[in-house]
Amino acid sequence: MIRVNHLVKRYGETRVVDDVGFEVAEGEVFGLLGPNGAGKTTTMEMIEGLRRPDSGEIRLFGVDAVRHPAKVKELIGVQLQSTALFDHLTTEESILLYGSFYQEMRPVEELLAAFNLQEKRKTLVKHLSGGQRQRLAIALAVVHGPRVIFLDEPTTGLDPKARRDLWEIIQRLKEEGKTLFLSTHYMEEAEYLCDRVAIMNAGQVIALDTPTGLIRKLGSDSIVEFAAERNAADAQLRQLEGVKEVKQSEEGVILLLTDDLRGTLSGLISLADQAGLALNGLRTRTATLEDVFLERTGKRLTDA
Numbered sequence: 001m002i003r004v005n006h007l008v009k010r011y012g013e014t015r016v017v018d019d020v021g022f023e024v025a026e027g028e029v030f031g032l033l034g035p036n037g038a039g040k041t042t043t044m045e046m047i048e049g050l051r052r053p054d055s056g057e058i059r060l061f062g063v064d065a066v067r068h069p070a071k072v073k074e075l076i077g078v079q080l081q082s083t084a085l086f087d088h089l090t091t092e093e094s095i096l097l098y099g100s101f102y103q104e105m106r107p108v109e110e111l112l113a114a115f116n117l118q119e120k121r122k123t124l125v126k127h128l129s130g131g132q133r134q135r136l137a138i139a140l141a142v143v144h145g146p147r148v149i150f151l152d153e154p155t156t157g158l159d160p161k162a163r164r165d166l167w168e169i170i171q172r173l174k175e176e177g178k179t180l181f182l183s184t185h186y187m188e189e190a191e192y193l194c195d196r197v198a199i200m201n202a203g204q205v206i207a208l209d210t211p212t213g214l215i216r217k218l219g220s221d222s223i224v225e226f227a228a229e230r231n232a233a234d235a236q237l238r239q240l241e242g243v244k245e246v247k248q249s250e251e252g253v254i255l256l257l258t259d260d261l262r263g264t265l266s267g268l269i270s271l272a273d274q275a276g277l278a279l280n281g282l283r284t285r286t287a288t289l290e291d292v293f294l295e296r297t298g299k300r301l302t303d304a
């Protein structure tokens with residue numbers, strides 16, 4: 001349904017999208033995960049026909065999106081930034097206005113219900129909460145019933161409850177059979193929502209798989225974390241039972257990636273006694289996409 005090959009976009013000397021390629025299947029929730037500036041928006045907007053690539057191929061439903069951007073726009077739904085909404089229209093008026101841009105539109109009632117906005121139908125957009133604005137922005141993207149919907153960082157800036165509500169809406173769209181293409185810098189969001197995730201860093205796709213597939217490739221299912229004042233025991237840490245990798249974040253937190261949590265912990269406690277290591281804030285957790293990012297780039301997603 002979406003096929004991207006060797007996509008490149010340069011601004012000045014910098015290749016902000018640098019030879020990106022992937023395919024998205026019908027009905028899939030596909031995510032671009034990466035830190036700010038990784039090139040996610042630029043990639044999405046080239047697929048949406050809003051920016052022109054310097055080179056590469058983009059096909060949507062078999063249509064060449066680089067040569068026929070206008071044709072592509074009819075087939076897709078793009079979530080507007082919530083700042084692009086008209087503050088002086090009501091929720092219902094906004095839906096009717098956007099619907100009027102298309103030959104056919106979904107009934108207003110159905111959209112208000114699907115996006116949990118019935119009680120806000122007569123409310124001016126400027127009086128909606130952040131979560132309500134985001135829900136409206138997505139309602140407007142699907143007003144004409146597109147098969148594929150693009151959501152650029154749909155939950156950025158929302159509180160946890162509003163984020164959860166939006167996740168539910170995204171899952172319902174998936175259940176309706178829509179294809180969803182979303183970008184996010186929240187790894188839990190990518191893990192929770194996406195069937196497959198392309199991790200982007202500095203313009204490139206550095207990993208692409210299902211969230212569980214990406215984590216499985218780490219070869220370690222658990223992480224042991226603690227803060228240590230010094231890195232003296234590094235070599236010994238590497239030799240602990242089960243440890244596949246030792247990483248140290250900039251704030252001095254040591255992470256042990258392990259496939260034998262029990263063995264690693266008991267070895268670590270003995271080592272701490274022998275070497276006088278204080279294991280401040282010691283905790284264990286299961287591996288996440290954050291660890292995949294750290295393993296590939298040496299940086300934390302949140303610090304990158």
Ligand SMILES: Nc1ncnc2c1ncn2[C@@H]1O[C@H](COP(=O)(O)OP(=O)(O)OP(=O)(O)O)[C@@H](O)[C@H]1O
Nearest residue numbers: 011016034035036037038039040041042043153185
């Ligand atoms: N029109 C432009 N002119 C020059 N540089 C640009 C332009 N648009 C984007 N860039 C640069 O391209 C890089 C990628 O930007 P992009 O917005 O695609 O990243 P992103 O991964 O979506 O990040 P964010 O989450 O911050 O939106 C950034 O370094 C950005 O400064």
